[in-house]
Amino acid sequence: MAETAEPRTQQTDDSKQAARAERRAAKLAKQIGAFARAHGGAEGQLAYLGQTGTRIVLVGEDGGWGDLVAPSYAVAESAAQKAGITVHEDFDGEFAAKVRTGPYEWSRMAGIQVGGPSNDNA
Numbered sequence: 001m002a003e004t005a006e007p008r009t010q011q012t013d014d015s016k017q018a019a020r021a022e023r024r025a026a027k028l029a030k031q032i033g034a035f036a037r038a039h040g041g042a043e044g045q046l047a048y049l050g051q052t053g054t055r056i057v058l059v060g061e062d063g064g065w066g067d068l069v070a071p072s073y074a075v076a077e078s079a080a081q082k083a084g085i086t087v088h089e090d091f092d093g094e095f096a097a098k099v100r101t102g103p104y105e106w107s108r109m110a111g112i113q114v115g116g117p118s119n120d121n122a
Helices: 004-036 073-083 093-097 105-111
Strands: 041-049 054-060 063-069 084-086
Touching: 004 041, 004 054, 004 063, 004 073, 041 073, 054 073, 063 073
Parallel strands: 041 084
Antiparallel strands: 041 054, 054 063
16 A cells, blocks of 8 residues: 555655746746836846756846846746747857946946955945
8 A cells, every 4th residue: 555655645746846836937937027028028048056946147128137046947947938038048149248237236346356345235
């Protein structure tokens, strides 16, 4: 009897994990869609972060940018597909050139350099 219970338990666990991943992808797709609407459209790039998950980098048509983190590459891929955005293989070239940074980003980046403003309070 224990042998038949184990596969059912495994199936239940797999079903729960699949349902959880589907819900997470749907939530991320909504967030991607909201970003795209706010920025006149969006494109993205998926960056594997290891055990942490996958980063979804978004760049709007207006140059605005942001990111989200999915628990896995499959969830990130599903979310991007559901949102209907173009996904780039790399973050370079014309895609990277669309990003517009402001004074905040420049001051944060300068703080990392020797002699730049301190980011201790950030």
